[in-house]
Amino acid sequence: MLAGLVLAAGRGKRMRSDLPKVLHPLLGWPLLEYPLRLAAEIGSVPPTVVIGHGRDLIQERFAGRAHWAVQEEQLGTGHAAHVGIEALLSRLSAEGVRSGDLHVLVINGDLPLLRPATLEAMVARHQETNADLTALTCSKADPTGFGRLVRDSSGGQGQGRIVAIVEEPDTDETTRQIREVNVGTYIFRASSFIRFYREIGTENRQGELYLTDVVVAAARGGARVETFEVQDESETAQVNSHREMARAAALLRERIVGDLLDAGVAVDDPASTFVESGARIEPGARLLPFTVIRSGVVIESGCEVGPFSHLRPGTVLKRGVVIGNFVEIKNSTLGEDTKAQHLSYVGDGDVGRRVNLGAGTIFANYDGKVKSRSVVRDGAFIGCGTILVAPVKVGEAAVTGAGAVVLRGRDVADGGAVGGVPARPIRRREDPQSGGGRAES
Ligand code: UD1
Ligand code: MG
Numbered sequence: 306m307l308a309g310l311v312l313a314a315g316r317g318k319r320m321r322s323d324l325p326k327v328l329h330p331l332l333g334w335p336l337l338e339y340p341l342r343l344a345a346e347i348g349s350v351p352p353t354v355v356i357g358h359g360r361d362l363i364q365e366r367f368a369g370r371a372h373w374a375v376q377e378e379q380l381g382t383g384h385a386a387h388v389g390i391e392a393l394l395s396r397l398s399a400e401g402v403r404s405g406d407l408h409v410l411v412i413n414g415d416l417p418l419l420r421p422a423t424l425e426a427m428v429a430r431h432q433e434t435n436a437d438l439t440a441l442t443c444s445k446a447d448p449t450g451f452g453r454l455v456r457d458s459s460g461g462q463g464q465g466r467i468v469a470i471v472e473e474p475d476t477d478e479t480t481r482q483i484r485e486v487n488v489g490t491y492i493f494r495a496s497s498f499i500r501f502y503r504e505i506g507t508e509n510r511q512g513e514l515y516l517t518d519v520v521v522a523a524a525r526g527g528a529r530v531e532t533f534e535v536q537d538e539s540e541t542a543q544v545n546s547h548r549e550m551a552r553a554a555a556l557l558r559e560r561i562v563g564d565l566l567d568a569g570v571a572v573d574d575p576a577s578t579f580v581e582s583g584a585r586i587e588p589g590a591r592l593l594p595f596t597v598i599r600s601g602v603v604i605e606s607g608c609e610v611g612p613f614s615h616l617r618p619g620t621v622l623k624r625g626v627v628i629g630n631f632v633e634i635k636n637s638t639l640g641e642d643t644k645a646q647h648l649s650y651v652g653d654g655d656v657g658r659r660v661n662l663g664a665g666t667i668f669a670n671y672d673g674k675v676k677s678r679s680v681v682r683d684g685a686f687i688g689c690g691t692i693l694v695a696p697v698k699v700g701e702a703a704v705t706g707a708g709a710v711v712l713r714g715r716d717v718a719d720g721g722a723v724g725g726v727p728a729r730p731i732r733r734r735e736d737p738q739s740g741g742g743r744a745e746s
Contacts, residue, residue, distance in 0.1 A: 310411045314412050423537075431698045454485045502519050613631050637655070661685075682701040688724075710728055
């Protein structure tokens with residue numbers, strides 16, 4: 306049996322923030338979301354998370370997503386893993402699982418870029434070799450900030466065996482040069498962990514119980530210890546500081562846009578296109594430069610977005626929608642072939658098909674106390690500079706004149722036309738081309 310365990314009790318001192326490190330946002334999701342998804346996906350039972358610093362905030366944000374184990378005092382990663390594995394054992398032994406049969410995938414809570422395929426391969430290796438422990442490693446061009454693996458190079462029987470993992474603050478001239486690092490992800494047979502945990506101490510610069518020392522003790526004690534090497538260095542990005550967070554965000558952004566390109570989405574300028582985790586963009590859509598697309602946004606095939614557009618959570622663009630410069634959309638659905646090409650805010654809107662939202666259209670969704678929705682039905686034509694004060698409905702094929710302010714509750718009938726401030730019914734012109742204030746392109 307394989308259980309996922311995420312270590313997330315640390316304060317994250319190097320972030321210099323009161324917010325627990327794992328709640329800091331990374332491209333739309335809190336940091337913890339990434340390792341938690343991995344642990345849930347790879348494990349055969351629901352994941353467990355070790356929490357301590359800021360635990361109430363974390364439990365609230367991730368309610369129902371994990372079992373929790375509390376590390377009252379943050380005494381180090383080894384201690385955190387021990388708290389988590391003890392919690393797992395007491396829960397699973399009640400179901401008849403023995404500690405020799407329980408394998409625990411331990412992931413540091415600050416590793417957001419690991420790929421599921423990498424961990425799947427690591428698990429496969431762990432099982433094939435019948436290991437007591439498998440540690441994920443990487444040969445890095447710049448190993449700064451990671452624990453360095455010191456291997457036996459005596460040429461004797463123990464050749465290649467791990468003899469030490471040296472943390473950055475504990476490195477010296479020689480160990481600092483080692484490029485093979487400890488990534489911060491391990492699979493332990495629970496019984497072996499418990500056995501070798503007893504052997505570790507706190508003789509290090511930080512005076513902590515290091516998880517890495519359990520690895521070393523196991524190797525020294527004759528347990529079957531394997532290493533599995535990550536090939537793609539970007540997967541090992543760790544987040545201890547805002548500088549590292551920014552670096553991880555850049556790598557993740559590149560990965561997300563790269564995946565979109567591979568899937569058939571046209572991205573004119575990847576470097577200026579910001580797509581958060583958990584946005585869904587269909588093949589056949591096109592993103593123009595300087596566009597920000599937040600988590601949870603859905604963009605169907607044939608849509609064009611940008612340049613300079615901001616799509617916030619809850620935005621759904623049906624097929625063929627065109628969104629142009631300086632348009633912000635939030636919590637709104639736009640139906641097929643609808644256009645909002647210039648300088649608009651669409652908030653809490655239900656917009657039908659083939660609607661034209663003229664330049665400067667504003668959905669006034671917030672009255673200072675509550676947010677309300679506006680509905681614009683199929684084929685409506687919203688003139689430039691119209692303000693729709695929510696809640697309000699504009700009927701099918703209805704027209705608003707340039708500069709109209711449509712007050713709340715003053716719904717516009719199907720086929721109707723309104724204009725002025727506040728907007729009142731007006732006689733509709735026959736020729737749509739002569740309608741006032743149209744800005745179409
Ligand atoms: C750790 C590893 C290091 C590795 C690096 C990779 C140790 C001693 N060092 O260092 O070898 O290269 O990760 O990213 O393990 N945590 C707790 N309780 C604690 C302390 C930490 O739950 O008492 C959690 C943190 O919230 C964090 C994770 O464990 O998510 C790792 O701790 P962190 O302080 O980031 O370890 P590093 O110094 O990065
Ligand atoms: Mg770390």
